[in-house]
Amino acid sequence: MSSVKDWAAPNPITENRGGLIGKGVDRYEGRLKVTGSAPYAYEVEAPSRPAIGYMATASIAKGRITRIDTSAAEASPGVLLVWSHLNAPAQAPRGTRANPRSQRPSNPALASDRIENFGQTVAFVVADTFENARAAANLIEIEYAAEQGVVDFVASFDQADQPPGEEDVHIGDFPAAFAAAPVTVDETYESPVQNHVQMEPCATTAWWDGDKVTVHTSIQMVKGGQHALAETLAIPSDHVHLLTRYIGGGFGGKGQAYDDLILSALAARALGQPVKLAYTRQQMFHGTIHRPAVSMRVRLGAQPDGRLTAFAVEAITHCARNAIFTEHAANFSRNLYAAPNRLTGHRLVKMDLPGAGPMRAPGEAPGMLSLECAMDELAEKLGLDPIELRIRNEPDVDPETGKPFSVRQLVQCMRDGAARFGWERRNPKPGQVRDGRWLVGMGMAAAIRGNFLLPAKAGVRIDADGTITLRQGMTDIGTGTYTILAQITAETMGVPMEQVKVEMGDSNFPPAPGSGGQFGAATAGSAAYEAGMNLRKALTELAVGDPNSPLYGGPAEYVTFENGNIAIENRSETLAALVARAAPEGVYVEGSISPAADARDYSQHTYGAHFAEVGVDTVTGEVRMRKMFGVFAAGRILNAKTARSQITGGMIWGVGTALTESNVVDARYGSFINQDMAGYLVPAHADIVDLDAIFLDEADDKANPMGIKGVGELGICGAGAAVANAIYNATGVRLRDYPMTPEKVLEGMLAVGL
């Protein structure tokens, strides 16, 4: 196993002689996407015209189907197949893992008459056209025996238990320290169910060739999807060829296989023709996972100088009864601020709502909405600037584990951000600044998000024309993975970008864990780098061992790769010339990365600081953004353009979190009330003005060979809290219930006489 020390030596990426690392290179697949010629899962060309599936979904939250009549649907025009639990093909029971190495177990559809959540698939129609399939699905008659489910989160706190296998973390004596603290904050913050609302809904096109199935699907994890389908169909995983080349947003919601994958594969087998199936926008809300609601109690005890002596962050959250998931909303706080007496932990309510699961920055995204406001509240009580309060609690080592930080520039992020944003313009006394009918305020919040490196492989080949092709079972969920892999490969091999091709999203390629947890770039990228280094070795051996090469007999350790050439000092030839002559069939090698044995000896995170300026309409309570700025430290940045897009996209999501996004549950029905993008409000262009972000210079040599870290989730962490703190600064109204809609803000303004 490697050590982080192995990563400290200079390498082609850290030396960056070609200048490709960090450059704002245009998206590798951008042209295909903007011209509409990147085939997404529902649009791939199948061997013959696919039949189209449509799912019928449950209208109750819990119970059982007592009668289902599909006869009208079966007789409807163009219908090829109608399935319910009565006649769906046999599948492995849920949770089956026939192959112990499967990353995901069986996930059957239409498996029984039981209804476990509103929106569960209860029937499936395949027809010649989408319209015929949908029309037929609407003709299916279903009767239910409904049962009372647990669907009201706030009313169910008495059912909250410790998440399986977890314990609270106690350090020092929190109760005594909190009781003794001269200045305290004890507040509870609520964040609602949120939905990913990816632009592209989950979708699959499937066809069979003998006993092997090919599926094009929209999923973040290639192997997970392949294994889930194989387990469900009880076939070997190498009989499933899964492709996911372009993905219209994932955000954590496409980390698992849904019914589109299973049902399209089953139907394609049954019908002997390709079948495709997509969720509708409405079905996405209940048929796939959501971010659960979180209720967080924060207790802070401080000395008059601002030093925290008592620190408790406790979260209550929920998940589906049969799909355990914990939104670890308190975890981030274990690494953020120094305090000798600490308590952090989680409680979980099992409910009869659709599955809760990861959504962009699971844990931090809802979690930071609490502590980062509580710190604002504490700063005001202490008469301290919120940045100064954080600086006074900046730890020297990880506050929970005592481990050293790999690199931590949180204070620098706050200081740089304050200067660039103009934080000194903020009046610490709330409700003082007016601009016409608007009350104006500023708020800030810290950002922290863990950094991860997972095991991954990559393959790279060079052909006789010099083209270098990187192949990896990785995904690009719109983040820029194609582009950064091309940059890494080109820089490693010393060739221009045009000479590099990237192929990914294919279960036949060397596996990578996919996109999630902001581990994608570091993990897939490091494997690509290692593969490139192995190709350099192979080509070096080829050249110095080839009597026809100008490098023949030269010392391998002096070989360089630059400008498309392989060289030893003034002796060089192009890679294309070398390969065409010495290995005309091409050279293919693989490389792999795994976490360093001693990586866990360091506390390793990405950091940032958010600054927000809002206007609050004094008449209506509407909050509108005026300015937002973030400074982030996330290791070496691979691509200035895609990194900025990701980080500002996260900040924009923070605006939605603070102001608009919520899936309200109607407890009478156990369903979300807003099921489309006219009701579930994400920020529109008009909501976002003057928003920007920068990255500090950084390289984290404990992270991976390239010193990079992820940026996919950092941008949302804390962003909503900065907006909430700005609302307070504008109005003097402290809301602790997200999102801060006009109704809530107005109610708060009325309460303080505004």
Place this chain on the structure above:
Amino acid sequence: MRPFTYERAPDALSAVKAVAENPGAKFLAGGTNLLDLMKLDIERPTHLVDVGRLPFAGVEEVNGGLRIGGAMVNSKLAAHPRVRELYPVLVRALVSGASGQLRNKATTAGNLLQRTRCAYFYDTTKPCNKRQPGSGCSALEGVHGAHDAIFGASKACIATHPSDMAVALTALGASVETLTPTGASRTLAVQDLHRLPGDTPQVETDLAPGELITAVLVPPPPEGGQVYRKVRGRASYAHGIASVAVAGGRVAFGAVAHKPWRAAHTEDALSSGASPAEAAEAELSKADRNDHNALKITLVGRLAAAAIEESKTRRVA
């Protein structure tokens, strides 16, 4: 979407007859609302008569006011120089509605006839008297308080009319011109076009089956300033929580009732010299107050007072 047939009407009278003669028929113009509702299995027409290409897409000057073709799209209407000059309240209302893409397709007549955005109306698994008369109103005890009606609601329906444009037209005293199945035309005030829900919330207007809105007639602008203010969760592309249109001494509220709501008591109070806040209160004291809507009533009152105040500083050129 259920199977349906389609025809493009060669002229208005054939369109009107085609719809009048077929109980399953509906007019189709921009399709921005009807087609969505068909896909959701909420609207189930068996026949569509396309009136989107009939020659009703212009603006004419009539007696100091304007006659706006029923098929004129919202974006063109909002950009029309005479409309911008005479009716800033209408322009503001138009551009407050929907999104740029939708305004490029949605027509004047279609905008008036769009259906409610009540979330329970859109969810076909829930009772809704509009969708399924007699099934009940699930919004009544639902969770969507901010979008509930505060005027003229019934036990059968508390949905609101979502149009912004109609609120401005109501404040401007506009009327619609229609073609009836007999070939006769008639006019009725925009404020009289829509009905209150009563026991039949599925019947939303006083138009006869097959009656087609061919134009909107806007009288000359009233003396005084014009203002349109809309409250919504995000800055664009969101159904209003409330809106207020002021045109001189006339005032209308939006997203508060099953129809654009002319605030007659506010107007009376203003003409007798009341302050904006008093004038707003004159109408809102008549609202249907319940356990859920006090905040919305307060919001509309504050918004109306602010809009009236603002209108005093604005004059039409």
